[in-house]
Amino acid sequence: MQPRSASTVLLDRAPWLAHDYARRLENDREGFASGARGEALVLTRAPDPIGALEPDRAAPSARRTLSWRPRSIIPGFGLTLGITLAWLGLIVLIPLVALFARAASLDASQFLDAVTSDRVLAALRLSFGASLAAALTNAVFGSLLAWVLVRYSFPGRRLVDALVDVPFALPTAVAGISLTALYAENGWLGAPLAALGIKVAFTPLGVFVALVFIGLPFVVRTIEPVLQDLPAEIEEAAACLGASRWQTIVRVIVPSLFPALATGVALAFARAVGEYGSVIFIAGNLPMVSEIAPLLIVIKLEEYAYGEATAVASVMLLISFVMLLAINLLQRWSRRHLERS
Amino acid sequence: MPSARRPAIDSRSEPRAVRWTLIAIGLAFVSLFIVLPLVTVFTEALRQGVGAYLAALTEPDARAAIGLTLTVAAIAVPLNLVFGVVAAWAIAKFEFRGRSLLITLIDLPFSVSPVISGLIYVLLFGLQGWLGPFLSEAGFKVIFAIPGIVLATIFVTFPFVARELIPLMQEQGTDEEEAALVLGASGWQTFRRVTLPNIRWGLLYGVLLCNARAMGEFGAVSVVSGHIRGLTNTMPLHVEILYNEYNFVASFAVASLLALLALVTLTAKAVIEWQTGAGLRRQGH
Numbered sequence: 001m002q003p004r005s006a007s008t009v010l011l012d013r014a015p016w017l018a019h020d021y022a023r024r025l026e027n028d029r030e031g032f033a034s035g036a037r038g039e040a041l042v043l044t045r046a047p048d049p050i051g052a053l054e055p056d057r058a059a060p061s062a063r064r065t066l067s068w069r070p071r072s073i074i075p076g077f078g079l080t081l082g083i084t085l086a087w088l089g090l091i092v093l094i095p096l097v098a099l100f101a102r103a104a105s106l107d108a109s110q111f112l113d114a115v116t117s118d119r120v121l122a123a124l125r126l127s128f129g130a131s132l133a134a135a136l137t138n139a140v141f142g143s144l145l146a147w148v149l150v151r152y153s154f155p156g157r158r159l160v161d162a163l164v165d166v167p168f169a170l171p172t173a174v175a176g177i178s179l180t181a182l183y184a185e186n187g188w189l190g191a192p193l194a195a196l197g198i199k200v201a202f203t204p205l206g207v208f209v210a211l212v213f214i215g216l217p218f219v220v221r222t223i224e225p226v227l228q229d230l231p232a233e234i235e236e237a238a239a240c241l242g243a244s245r246w247q248t249i250v251r252v253i254v255p256s257l258f259p260a261l262a263t264g265v266a267l268a269f270a271r272a273v274g275e276y277g278s279v280i281f282i283a284g285n286l287p288m289v290s291e292i293a294p295l296l297i298v299i300k301l302e303e304y305a306y307g308e309a310t311a312v313a314s315v316m317l318l319i320s321f322v323m324l325l326a327i328n329l330l331q332r333w334s335r336r337h338l339e340r341s
Numbered sequence: 342m343p344s345a346r347r348p349a350i351d352s353r354s355e356p357r358a359v360r361w362t363l364i365a366i367g368l369a370f371v372s373l374f375i376v377l378p379l380v381t382v383f384t385e386a387l388r389q390g391v392g393a394y395l396a397a398l399t400e401p402d403a404r405a406a407i408g409l410t411l412t413v414a415a416i417a418v419p420l421n422l423v424f425g426v427v428a429a430w431a432i433a434k435f436e437f438r439g440r441s442l443l444i445t446l447i448d449l450p451f452s453v454s455p456v457i458s459g460l461i462y463v464l465l466f467g468l469q470g471w472l473g474p475f476l477s478e479a480g481f482k483v484i485f486a487i488p489g490i491v492l493a494t495i496f497v498t499f500p501f502v503a504r505e506l507i508p509l510m511q512e513q514g515t516d517e518e519e520a521a522l523v524l525g526a527s528g529w530q531t532f533r534r535v536t537l538p539n540i541r542w543g544l545l546y547g548v549l550l551c552n553a554r555a556m557g558e559f560g561a562v563s564v565v566s567g568h569i570r571g572l573t574n575t576m577p578l579h580v581e582i583l584y585n586e587y588n589f590v591a592s593f594a595v596a597s598l599l600a601l602l603a604l605v606t607l608t609a610k611a612v613i614e615w616q617t618g619a620g621l622r623r624q625g626h
Contacts (some may be wrong), residue, residue, distance in 0.1 A: 033383055070435040074518050075528035080431035086441070087424050091495055095461035098471060102464050128435075141370045148367040152360055160368065162611050166375045169552075169603035171557025173457075173577040174596040177584050178378040181385055188377065245355060271589050274454025276560035277577070281584065294456040298564060301460065306469050313457045323453045328445065 010146065066131060094141055096317075106307050119287055120296060123319075124315075127293040131272035134211035135219075135265045137340035142219025143261060149220070150227045164220050167213050172277025179210055180282040207292060210278040217270030222264030224339065259334030266330055270323040279313030299331035373552070382600045386593035397583075405571040406579035406595065409487070413575060414555040417494040424500025425568070430532070434518065444507065448475075450499045459564025461475050462489055474583030485567030487515045490575065493561040498551045505547030506540055524560055542617045546610060553606040557599055588608035 070077060103111065115118065148154075149161050166294040167175065181192040190201055200206050230253065238248040276294040283290045293316055300309035354360070387394055397403060428447060432440055450458065468481035469475045476483060483489045517539070520529040537544075559577040566573040569584065576595055583592035 034369075065540060068438050070437045072435055072515070073522055074434050074515055074531075075522075076430060076532075077435050080427045083439075084424070084428040084431050084447075087426075088443075091492070091499060092446065095465055095496070096449075096453075098465050099457070099461045119603060141367075144363060149363050151354075152364055152455045154364050158611075160371055162607055163371055163375050164606055165610070166379060166603065169553050169557075169605070169606045170379070170434075171577050171596075173559040173560060174382060174557070174582050174599050174603075175378060177592060177596060178381045178385070181589070182377055182381050186619070189373075189383070193411060209374075213378065213421045216374060226576060270452055272453075274457070276454065276456050278561075281581075294454050294560065297454075297456050297460060300461065301564060304469075306464070306467075309460060310464065311459050313454075317457055320452045320454070324449070327452075330392075 013106040030340075038237065076254055090092065090217070099317065100314060101311060102306075102310045106311060110307060111311050114308040115315055118290070120293075120312055122288045123291050123296045123312075126207065126290065127273055130204060130207045130211055130292075131269050134208055134215050134272050135269040137212050138215045138219045138268050139261060139265045143223055143257070143325075145216075146220045146223040146227055161189065161257055164217050166217075167215075168217050172214075173281075175213060175278040176210065176281035179213060180206075183209060183282060202286075202290065203283050204283075206282035206284065206291050207279050209292060211272040211275060213277055214243050214275050215272050218268040218271060219264035222267065224236060224261050226260040226334070228255060229338070256337070258338045261331060263327060263330040263334055266323065266327045270320055270327065273323075274320060344529055375422055379600065382593055382597050385589060386597040388593075389590050392599075394594045395591050396490055397594035400591070402571050402574065403579060403591070406574045406576045407598070408509050409574065410489075410556050410576040413487070413491050413494050416491050416550060417498060417555045418552050420495060420542075421498050422502050422548055424553075425506055425547060426500075427507035428503040428538075429510050430538075433507050436619070446506075447503050448500050450496050453498060456564055457519055457562025458561035459493050462492050462496075462565055468491075484565055485569070486573060489565035490562050490573060495563045497558050497561050498555045501551035501554065502544065502547035504544050509538070509540055509543040539569065542613050546613050549606050549609050553603060556602060 073096060081201060106114070143165065147166075149206060180201055181187050183193070185194045185199070185201070187193065187201070191198055198205070200209055201257075234252055235248055235258075238252045239245075245250065276292075276298075279292055280295055283292060285291050285295060293312060297309050297313050297316075300306075300312065355363075366370075378431070400417050416473065419626055432443060440523075463484055464470050465472055466476060466489060467476060468484070470484075481488075483492070517535050520521075522528070523537045525532065559575055559581070563578055563581070566578055568574060568578060570582070574582065576599055580592050580596045580599070583589075583595065
């Protein structure tokens with residue numbers, strides 16, 4: 001029994017074995033425990049003469065390949081998967097493919113002209129620039145808010161926590177007209193700001209304000225659960241080892257929150273880039289100045305310039321797919337990070 | 342157990358002054374960016390008194406917009422409800438190759454700009470689109486008509502129910518279903534008597550979110566609707582038209598109904614979280 005279990009432990013220690021890694025992710029509690037044991041044993045690891053490290057020979061049961069058709073006594077796999085794929089195909093995949101097919105049917109110079117015109121470039125710059133600025137602002141205030149909501153108790157904490165979800169639930173057009181009324185020159189916030197010489201509504205700054213509103217819950221809601229699950233012991237340990245509170249925060253807490261923070265910021269950014277309803281009212285929509293890329297698509301459509309609309313849309317779509325991939329990788333990283341900490 | 346409820350341990354907390362400064366900054370940020378816009382909707386709507394408010398809501402175009410919004414939600418939400426349950430069953434109760442790819446694909450509509458969500462249907466069903474000429478010959482209008490609005494709404498609300506249920510059902514595993522099946526229940530009985538009671542709160546939550554988005558969707562619907570007053574104008578689009586006509590009170594009056602819907606949704610969410618002991622609390626979307 002002894003050598004067998006030792007070899008399993010060694011197997012669990014070997015992160016370069018992809019299948020083993022996948023299994024650990026899948027079965028996280030068990031994987032976590034054996035990983036920790038392996039950590040302790042790694043110093044005693046010796047060359048392996050009988051090839052026990054070879055996963056297929058040593059522990060065939062450790063490998064669980066997934067099949068296309070699962071074996072289970074639960075009924076309905078074919079039916080439910082069939083309906084899922086059919087509905088997904090009809091509603092999502094075929095229309096999206098149609099967009100790319102349409103973009104591919106434009107000839108190259110037409111496509112490039114449409115995408116690299118000054119007006120389109122200015123719109124893309126504004127969309128991505130303002131989204132990035134808003135996402136970073138939310139990174140700061142969103143983390144602060146998540147920290148305050150998780151760590152401190154104060155009257156109205158639960159109400160504030162619930163209010164964070166308002167941008168998710170409030171229709172974007174409503175948010176748009178309301179922010180515009182607030183920041184217009186005669187508005188509650190617009191008037192004092194105008195006295196200071198700052199114009200928000202109908203400028204790029206207005207776009208930024210709307211995108212901060214839209215993005216806030218993404219950051220707060222991604223960080224909150226991680227902050228809640230952060231074990232008290234590591235902070236106490238840091239304090240016991242003589243770290244000041246500030247050092248504990250910078251060296252211990254921030255690094256463990258970082259993957260979640262990055263995920264939240266990426267989600268807020270991705271949402272902001274495509275945002276339309278809340279922005280168009282407050283932006284003023286001046287071509288080359290405060291016109292966002294999604295609005296440009298709408299304008300092209302209204303001019304019946306379907307080709308140009310499709311070209312701009314396909315560029316934006318490609319970028320958001322890249323973002324989606326990045327977010328998936330970030331989430332995987334953040335999950336792995338949590339398991340390890 | 343939220344750590345806020347624990348007695349303060351010195352090594353895990355900051356000095357009182359720092360604490361209250363951070364709380365103050367957080368509260369200021371929330372009031373500035375969330376509370377004020379919310380309050381503005383209602384003050385602007387009631388600016389000329391309750392009479393003008395009610396008149397704006399009972400005017401025929403507004404009533405038509407409210408009716409259309411309810412109709413579209415009544416079609417789109419049940420379809421996505423069924424799809425969400427079916428997809429969650431396939432994904433959460435079975436392990437098969439390509440499962441995580443499937444989850445990513447279901448989430449896809451969240452990362453597509455609403456404007457593009459509308460555009461793809463214009464390209465398919467519009468007069469210049471692939472199926473448009475054929476459909477118009479058959480006398481069937483999709484774009485600038487209600488079917489287009491329904492399709493765009495289904496697209497943008499596509500992932501809500503499924504992504505609420507998948508993690509919940511994965512967490513619950515398959516033991517209870519297997520037990521029911523071994524004891525002789527049919528597949529449908531197992532779903533109705535075992536699975537459904539287990540997921541009811543998650544399902545309700547997903548449906549609420551789906552409904553809020555379906556009724557409030559603006560960008561995608563705006564592209565496919567054609568903005569025909571009284572015919573293809575949903576509530577958010579009506580808000581826009583009135584606003585662009587400088588009819589602010591009426592615009593905010595219709596908007597206040599949508600804001601109320603959002604507040605009801607959030608309250609229901611809070612109640613559900615309280616019911617399930619915050620078990621549903623996860624990252625947002």
